[in-house]
Amino acid sequence: MAAATNFSHSPFISKTLTHSLNHNPFPKNPTLPFKLSKSYSLKAAISQQNPATATTQKTTQFKHCFTKSQDGFLYCENVKVQEIMESVEKRPFYLYSKPQITRNVEAYKDALEGLRSIIGYAIKANNNLKILEHLRGLGCGAVLVSGNELRLALRAGFDPTRCIFNGNGKLLDDLVLAAQEGVFVNVDSEFDLENIVAAARIAGKKVNVLLRINPDVDPQVHPYVATGNKNSKFGIRNEKLQWFLDAVKAHPNELKLVGAHCHLGSTITKVDIFRDAAALMVNYIDEIRAQGFEVDYLNIGGGLGIDYYHSGAVLPTPRDLIDTVRELVLSRDLNLIIEPGRSLIANTCCLVNRVTGVKTNGTKNFVVIDGSMAELIRPSLYDAYQHIELVSPALPSAEVSTFDVVGPVCESADFLGKDRELPTPAKGAGLVVHDAGAYCMSMASTYNLKMRPPEYWVEDGGSVSKIRQGETFEDHIRFFEGL
Numbered sequence: 370m371a372a373a374t375n376f377s378h379s380p381f382i383s384k385t386l387t388h389s390l391n392h393n394p395f396p397k398n399p400t401l402p403f404k405l406s407k408s409y410s411l412k413a414a415i416s417q418q419n420p421a422t423a424t425t426q427k428t429t430q431f432k433h434c435f436t437k438s439q440d441g442f443l444y445c446e447n448v449k450v451q452e453i454m455e456s457v458e459k460r461p462f463y464l465y466s467k468p469q470i471t472r473n474v475e476a477y478k479d480a481l482e483g484l485r486s487i488i489g490y491a492i493k494a495n496n497n498l499k500i501l502e503h504l505r506g507l508g509c510g511a512v513l514v515s516g517n518e519l520r521l522a523l524r525a526g527f528d529p530t531r532c533i534f535n536g537n538g539k540l541l542d543d544l545v546l547a548a549q550e551g552v553f554v555n556v557d558s559e560f561d562l563e564n565i566v567a568a569a570r571i572a573g574k575k576v577n578v579l580l581r582i583n584p585d586v587d588p589q590v591h592p593y594v595a596t597g598n599k600n601s602k603f604g605i606r607n608e609k610l611q612w613f614l615d616a617v618k619a620h621p622n623e624l625k626l627v628g629a630h631c632h633l634g635s636t637i638t639k640v641d642i643f644r645d646a647a648a649l650m651v652n653y654i655d656e657i658r659a660q661g662f663e664v665d666y667l668n669i670g671g672g673l674g675i676d677y678y679h680s681g682a683v684l685p686t687p688r689d690l691i692d693t694v695r696e697l698v699l700s701r702d703l704n705l706i707i708e709p710g711r712s713l714i715a716n717t718c719c720l721v722n723r724v725t726g727v728k729t730n731g732t733k734n735f736v737v738i739d740g741s742m743a744e745l746i747r748p749s750l751y752d753a754y755q756h757i758e759l760v761s762p763a764l765p766s767a768e769v770s771t772f773d774v775v776g777p778v779c780e781s782a783d784f785l786g787k788d789r790e791l792p793t794p795a796k797g798a799g800l801v802v803h804d805a806g807a808y809c810m811s812m813a814s815t816y817n818l819k820m821r822p823p824e825y826w827v828e829d830g831g832s833v834s835k836i837r838q839g840e841t842f843e844d845h846i847r848f849f850e851g852l
C-alpha cells in the first residue's frame with residue numbers, strides 16, 4: 370500500500386497517496402574458429418527484408434509528460450509540480466508519471482503486434498517495486514543482472530519464464546535460483562557455461578540458455594554504454610561459437626539451447642545498427658539450427674536513446690526499431706526478445722530539487738541545489754546532458770544568466786548541468802532535472818551521507834502517491850546496531 374500523505378490543500382491531489390566441477394567435462398580448444406557453412410554476407414542478409422512491409426514512422430518519440438503551462442508552471446500530467454513540492458518532505462525527490470509508463474509500454478506492445486515476443490524490462494534502469502509491479506501488470510517480462518534483481522522480479526510477480534538472466538559475472542547461487550525458477554539464462558563465457566551446468570545439477574532442472582554472441586557492431590554511443598563491440602567484456606566471440614555448441618551438446622541433461630542473444634549498447638539513435646546486428650544474428654541462428662538445435666528465440670538487446678536535450682529531435686520510435694527487424698524475425702519464425710530499460714522509464718520522471726542559493730566565483734555563476742551527483746550521477750559519470758528547468762515562473766526582475774547547476778557534495782564533479790541559461794532563481798525555488806527515470810535512482814548513492822530520496826508518482830486521474838520511502842540518517846545508523 371502506498372503511504373498516505375496529506376495533500377489536502379491541492380485541488381489536483383487526492384488525500385490518499387496512496388555451487389565447482391572438479392573435472393572439466395567441456396570440449397577443449399575454446400578458440401576453435403567457428404565456420405559458417407554457408408557463404409555469408411551482411412548485405413545479403415539485410416536484403417531479405419521487405420522494405421514494403423516496414424512501416425517505419427519517423428515521428429518524435431516518447432512525448433514528454435512534464436509540460437509547462439503558458440503562465441510558466443511545470444505540470445506532471447495535470448498536477449502542478451510546485452504544489453507537490455509544497456506538500457512533501459523538504460528534500461530532493463523523484464516524481465514519476467504512472468500514465469507515461471503505461472504509454473511507453475503500449476508503444477512497444479503496438480509495435481510488436483504480429484510477432485511472438487517478450488518485452489524484457491531491464492530492471493537495472495529502475496528497480497522501484499511499485500514500478501516493477503506496474504510493468505509486470507502491463508505484460509512485461511524482466512531482464513536481470515543479479516540474484517537480487519531476480520528476487521525482486523519474483524517479488525513483483527513477474528513470470529520467471531518471461532525473465533532473462535544476463536551478465537558476465539553471474540554467481541553460482543544466483544544461477545541455482547534462476548535454474549529453480551525456470552528463468553532463461555544467457556551464456557556469456559566458458560566459465561559462465563560451467564557454472565550454469567553446475568547450477569542445473571544442483572537445482573535438478575534443465576536450464577533454457579541463449580548464447581550471448583558479441584556481434585562486434587559499433588552502436589555509436591558513449592564508450593561506457595557500448596556493450597557489443599570487440600573490446601567489450603560482454604558475450605562470446607563468434608570464433609568460439611562452435612566450442613559453445615559442442616559444450617551444450619555435451620550436457621543434454623543440464624542445458625537446452627533455445628536461442629541467441631546480443632546486446633549492442635544503450636542510447637542508440639540509429640535503427641540501422643539494430644538491423645545490422647539482427648542480420649548477423651539470424652545467420653548465426655541458421656548455422657546453429659543446421660547443427661540440429663531447435664532454437665526459437667532471438668534476443669536483440671540494445672536500448673533506444675531518448676530526447677535528453679528536449680530539442681524535438683526526430684529519434685527512432687519502438688515501431689521504427691521493431692519494423693527494422695520484423696521481416697528477419699518472421700523469416701526464421703522466431704520469438705523476439707527485446708530488453709528496453711531507458712526507453713520505457715527515463716522520460717517518465719524528474720528529480721525535483723530546491724535552490725539553496727546562487728553564487729558567482731567571478732568567472733562562473735552557480736545555482737546550488739539540494740540534489741546532487743549522489744541522487745543523479747549521469748552528468749558526472751558520462752558528462753551526460755539532462756534538461757533542467759524551474760518549476761515556477763521566475764520573478765519578472767530575475768536576470769537570465771548562464772549557470773552551472775551544482776549540488777552540495779564535496780566533489781568538483783558534482784554537477785547536474787553545465788552552462789545552462791536560466792532566470793536567476795530565488796532561494797527555495799523548485800528546479801527539476803528531466804528524464805531521470807532510468808539509471809538515476811538505481812545508481813544513486815549515499816555519498817556525503819546524502820540519503821537516497823523518496824519517490825512519488827502521479828497516478829491516472831491525478832492523485833499523487835509515495836512509491837518509495839526516502840532513506841534517513843537512522844537507516845544508516847541501523848547498519849552498526851549490535852556490532
Ligand SMILES: Cc1ncc(COP(=O)(O)O)c(C=O)c1O
Binds near residue numbers: 635708
Ligand atoms: C544486457 C542489457 N540489457 C538491457 C539493457 C537496457 O538498455 P537500455 O536501458 O538502453 O534500454 C542494458 C543496458 O545497456 C544491457 O546491458
Ligand SMILES: N[C@@H](CCCC[NH3+])C(=O)O
Binds near residue numbers: 594596635807808
Ligand atoms: N548507466 C548507463 C546505462 C548503462 C546501461 C547498462 N548496460 C546510463 O546511465 O546511461
